[in-house]
Amino acid sequence: MNPGTTNLATFANGRALDLASIPTLGIAEFEQSILEGVSLGQRITALFATSAGSAEQTLLYAILSDDKQNRLYVGRTQVEGDQFPSLTPRCPQTHMFEREIAEQFGIKPIGHPWLKPVRYHRSWTCRDAWDRPPGEPIIPAVGDFFRVDGDEIHEVAVGPVHAGVIEPGHFRFQCHGEMVYHLEIALGYQHRGVERALLGGPTKRSIHYAETLAGDTTVAHATAYCQVVEALARCPKTARAQTLRAIALELERLANHVGDLGALAHDVGFLPTASYCGRIRGDILNMSALLCGNRFGRGMIRPGGVGFDADETRATELLRRLDDAEQDATVAVNLLWNTPSAMARFEDTGPLPLKIAAELGVVGPAARASGLMRDARHDQPSGLFRFVHIPVSTCETGDVFARAFIRWLEIQQSIEFVREQLRAIPAGSTMVSLNSLSPNCMAVALNEGWRGEVCHVAITDERGCFTRYKVVDPSFHNWIALAYALRNQAISDFPLCNKSFNLSYCGHDL
Template structure:
């Protein structure tokens, strides 16, 4: 058996859509067996769903769960239901499903009976004008008080409301309410031809442009029956690791600034500028927009660009090691970060945390290792973890992941016999009809998930986007418990989650 792939494609007519209760039971059994829930979503039934039932119109909604098995990659469980139906909540047994079921309820009306925290994720549609009625969790008791922060924040921070329930300075519970940005991204993606969506996908979460663009490109290429050259995949990997380095530096700089370690804040910011400027010299944009396109890449790496990147990375590595030494040896840094914002491995597993947030709690989950595909099978990159699950662990892991990306980039860019210049983009034709394609790309926060489904005519029926922040926001809320409220900015920056990635 070959390596598991980060792109999985299946004919919808071969996906048996079962009754909703049976689907929920199958999902719960899979999670109990140790499989991971990648995403869960619903859509209105159409000609494909009627075809699955032999022509009988048995329902109005199709629900899809994508899971990842440890030994066999991605697979799909599909259910069917009439609108307004109810089913036994998966969350009641497996908390990792909580955000997925809330989103499914909000978008389709399907009710997960027994869900312990059923409230909107984004306040979509008719609910948009009812955010003031949000059923916040409340606490009672002598000396218990609430502190509300946001949704309007200072500077350029995106909107989000944080409701702290405190006993004195100690946080007993934090509830995070997002959904203030009503962009309607998924619906918008169905209004344009599928091969013309690059510029939109790149801006879903602007600091994760490469991860989103790569997942989208991989999906439409698979649906068009096109396999890009290995060299193009390698250039995409270079772009992704440059993005990872730059964005981890944002969090490191923010953490240093929040604890008044000003040398770290200034130096990490300067180093980030060096990386994003190097990206701009390759493709014309500091965030990598316009670099990746369906069929390949628009900007290749000739010898001059490779030499420029290598020189940048060598100079970067020296200064990065020096500032890391200062951060790691500072007593004031250690006293603020050790034991602050701890999420245990058990809690991280129960909540289904992904990406760096999971790895900092000791869970070795990384799509580059778990679903390596062709690129990371030929050019592997080590999965790193930390065990303490606190702000210190998340800081250290970012440093170590940057070092791993630097090592990987220097090996790839410095390797003889690999020509990364002069690659023509492959032309893509019509997409396969009646097909579901799921892609994962491990961005700097975690796996960016995209699911594209075509109808009988080859047009897109559904486009599901998922930022890793959706699964990790509750992890931040748990991290703040039993900490002082003044620790929240450090915890928040150590997770460094996306508001707009959540508010699609």
């Protein structure tokens, strides 16, 4: 047992545990456990609040990942009244989590250095952390922004409606000439109330909420939802369903990574790779559609297993298309690496140093590009990844080049993985029926989506219904890293840096 986290309960990804076995610590002890865990190299996977019965009481839950030991730790504390001490000054990766807790439950993290709303909605309780009058409309991005003052400093505001076909967000740059001194990102425009709507579930809509948390991450989010439900229902798993899920997840990664490489090429004006990768991405989406009828994997992942099977004929056709996509992608992407003018734009642009990436709790390809060995398929494996291991790829430079190159490394690993799995889909059933969910339990599921760790946490009440459902999209960890990477960069490089992270607005806004 890790000496720093003896106060927290230990458990594993994809398991349910009785609420009674989660230790309720004093607030100081709770904080100390988190700080000690983080100092030992653990990271905060989720930090969230739930109502504790009376209006005056709120429970805070922390879930820490120990990636080296493949373990999770969980603990909680009870907050009385409308405030709690902020951890952010001592532990920057709690920054957005504490803002979220303040917004959802109206309790103030005292000492938080930048306490602003996250998604711009009314709190779920009768309190408001900013004491805004009840009738007053809450408009996103309205309020104070961090400002740099001085001669020749100017501010650039972009969004919510952008130039491209992309989601809405507001970006506020503090610039000196072309140079960005500071970028602040205000989101919330996509907030559609998913976490709140999941309360009381599962209902017939729950899986559809999961599938649309972030459309390009349908498979990873739906898988996490199903793993949470299956853990709570103590449901057995079939090898065939787990394999098909893993294939769908890697196809999702392939489509997005290939598309991103094309989009990165586009953002530096290198159109051959941009054109080819745009089309190849479509070919991979069509492979998902061959599997389940939908290019984004809708309908594929269902509680208890998968919605669609792949017989030998279908697997053979998928293999054939995978070979074609691999061949085309190899030519298209190598063209990019072999073009010095494109590489000159990628290298040293938007660097995110390893130390900062670790401090901010960055996940996914963005973390690995900065040298962090961090991949839920390897560190917290679930489903098929418990049995079949994909090597973790890392780079060191943390710049746009590294974030691009890591995708290419992962594309090659995923192609190999999908190929192997399609050749040997285990026999058996694709679906098992579910029991009702265990009451008074918590379950956590982590998955490595193509952007990084997708985390779902469900807590059930005495009837086995969701009394809290927490979703942490990888973008929730990573938006702040984009802001950091822009420091001392030319503002004209913003689109390129932004694309190199390619974060989700809807996944963040929920």
